[in-house]
Amino acid sequence: MKVAVIGTTGYGGGELIRILHNHPIFRIHSIHSTREEMPITEEFPHLNSIFEDSLKKVEPEQIAEEADLVFLATPSGISGKLAQQFYGKDIQVVDLSGDLRIKNSEEYKKWYKHDAVNEDTLADAVYGLSEWNRENIINAKLLSNPGCYPTAALLGLGPVSVAGVIEPKGIIIDGKSGVSGAGKTLSKTTAFAEMNDNFRIYKVNQHQHIPEIEQQLKLWDGHSTPVTFSTHLIPITRGIMTTIYVQLKKELTTSEVVELYQETYLNHPFVRVRKEGQYPSVKEVCGSNFCDIGLNVDERTGRLTIVSVIDNLMKGAAGQAVQNANLMNGIDEKAGLNFIPIYP
Numbered sequence: 001m002k003v004a005v006i007g008t009t010g011y012g013g014g015e016l017i018r019i020l021h022n023h024p025i026f027r028i029h030s031i032h033s034t035r036e037e038m039p040i041t042e043e044f045p046h047l048n049s050i051f052e053d054s055l056k057k058v059e060p061e062q063i064a065e066e067a068d069l070v071f072l073a074t075p076s077g078i079s080g081k082l083a084q085q086f087y088g089k090d091i092q093v094v095d096l097s098g099d100l101r102i103k104n105s106e107e108y109k110k111w112y113k114h115d116a117v118n119e120d121t122l123a124d125a126v127y128g129l130s131e132w133n134r135e136n137i138i139n140a141k142l143l144s145n146p147g148c149y150p151t152a153a154l155l156g157l158g159p160v161s162v163a164g165v166i167e168p169k170g171i172i173i174d175g176k177s178g179v180s181g182a183g184k185t186l187s188k189t190t191a192f193a194e195m196n197d198n199f200r201i202y203k204v205n206q207h208q209h210i211p212e213i214e215q216q217l218k219l220w221d222g223h224s225t226p227v228t229f230s231t232h233l234i235p236i237t238r239g240i241m242t243t244i245y246v247q248l249k250k251e252l253t254t255s256e257v258v259e260l261y262q263e264t265y266l267n268h269p270f271v272r273v274r275k276e277g278q279y280p281s282v283k284e285v286c287g288s289n290f291c292d293i294g295l296n297v298d299e300r301t302g303r304l305t306i307v308s309v310i311d312n313l314m315k316g317a318a319g320q321a322v323q324n325a326n327l328m329n330g331i332d333e334k335a336g337l338n339f340i341p342i343y344p
Helices: 009-021 060-066 077-087 105-114 119-124 134-138 150-164 211-220 254-264 314-328
Strands: 002-006 025-030 068-070 092-095 143-144 170-175 200-202 228-233 240-247 271-273 291-298 305-309
Touching: 002 060, 002 240, 009 025, 009 314, 025 060, 060 077, 060 119, 068 077, 068 314, 077 092, 077 119, 092 211, 092 314, 105 143, 119 228, 134 314, 143 314, 150 170, 150 211, 150 240, 150 254, 150 291, 170 305, 254 271, 305 314
Parallel strands: 002 025, 002 068, 068 092, 092 143, 170 228, 271 291
Antiparallel strands: 170 240, 200 228, 240 305, 291 305
């Protein structure tokens, strides 16, 4: 299948090239950017002698005629406009931005600070949380890839939310991310001198991923209430850890909760549930499409602690995007993604 990638010069676009270069079915037909036309190696020298295609202008009509599938690795506000231009054409679209995730247009405008896409495009976009929306993903033509924080948080919360064993209010999600999650744009916050040997909270109670998490939780449990979601930058390049605190409705042991998670994710190869007493770290999923989960019940408080880790550029972006594209085309979801994590 011929694949086009728009927004190739960002970290997510670079990861798409890395994955698709060795994919057994998808072949990169063209790469595109809103910047000037140039060899991709000028932006990513590590691709020298491996992949040396040149960036092309973004021309949706031509892309739709030549390619079978397009990945939009462009920022919010740009992706939505591109998705509308591809909408209704004979091409599959996977959008890595937040523009198609929030179904309520007013909620989107409140959190993302600009207008949402038109209602038809928004209505047809399928939310691509791979392990939880597979039936709809398989039949999708337009797919909205989840955000990095929501992927880690929702994979961690899914089993107990659907099982109805946690209180639907008072959920606390403590998220920590490497600086690549902020993208390649230079800023004071992500500069080396600011982040090295440092640890910073940001967007306190204002992160745009909050409504995405709450939207899915309400689908799982209609009684779900707003969550407390805190985000932090830590001085690593890539990786996310979410530590989630929820109140159990009834007495459960850690082993019972671990068994619930293992059964839930039994046929989902990219979610690895740790044994009782074992907890994951971000290094153990680096460069891979895995989400690793550790669990502990505090019998004194009746509270469950869920630790969920992903690589924000892989399972949190490009990796899950390719996993979803595999599902959309009846391909083994592991195709092109069966990487061993980079360790140490």
